[in-house]
Amino acid sequence: MTKHLVRCVERHPAKAKGKPVRLFHIRVEDAYRPSPFWLDVEVRASASLRELDQFLRDIWLECCGHLSMFEIRGVSYEVYPDRTWGLAESKSxxxxxxxxxxxxxxxxxxxxxxxxxxxxxxxxxxxxxYQNKNLRLLARNEPPVWPCSVCGQPATQIDTECAYEMESPFFCEAHAQEHIQQKHDGDDYMLLPVVNSPRMGVCGYEGPDDETPYLP
Structure with missing residues (x-):
């Protein structure tokens, strides 16, 4: 994909007016490998880390307004840089x-x-x-298909509690209901949807409001 995009973005530039600008091609991956989740993004060099942070929240992460941080060469970059989290230096x-x-x-x-x-x-x-927006999504992984642990059909739900004790805590709609009746007395608070994100099954994450908010 990386080799393809080098040629593709030149042949199919974003529609924009004005002068050309400096653009970075950034690959984003789940830090815990192996993982099926990745993004290829083109960002204006003049864009801020805060804008990249908002993109990552919107497309992959945002659930409860948590704090976030970049670490670049031993320096942390935060929304509130006066709060340090163990690094030697914190900036905005x-x-x-x-x-x-x-x-x-x-x-x-x-x-x-x-x-x-x-x-x-x-x-x-x-x-x-040329690029009107500060950031555009070039490519991303296809949504992985997780089989239901009971019937093998594509799962739509993950049991976040059983994820710590089951090898495959994934269920289709029908077997998710059976599972919570048997395992959790019908209480489905621990079920979260299967989504195309490394934050699947974590905290209260249910996926982005718009699956493709940054396509050209």
Whole structure:
């Protein structure tokens, strides 16, 4: 996909007016490998880390308004930089990408300091191009199909409590109802939907409001 996108974005540029701008190609992955979840994103170099943070929240993470943080070369970048979380230095997420990363830079991101979802980001490339938005989604993984642990059909629910004791805590709609009756006396508070995100089954995450909010 990375090789394809290098050619594809040049052949199919975003519709935009004005002068070309400096753009970074960033790969975002679940930090806990192996994982099926990844994103390829093109971001203006002039965009802030806060804008990248909002994108990650919108497409993959946001559930309860948790705090978040980038770590780049030993420095944490936060919305409230006066709060440090064990790193030597803390700065504001208002920093522009061009000020803190370059091609080849690898950095991390954490959402929610309790039930943490950690991501790894790498700047794969840079180009001059046209883009109206500060950020656009270039590609992402196909949604994985998780089989129901009972019948093998595509699952729609995950039992977040049984995830710690079952190898496959996934259920289709019908068997999810049977499962909660047998295991949880009919209380379905621990069921969450199967979604295309590394935060699936964590906290209260139910997926984004819009599955494709950043497509061109």
């Amino acid at each position: 997420m208002q920093a522009k990408l061009s000020q803190v990363v370059q091609v080849g830079s690898v950095f991390t991101y954490e959402y929610d300091f309790g039930s943490t979802t950690e991501l790894k980001l790498k700047v794969l490339g840079e180009r001059e191009g």
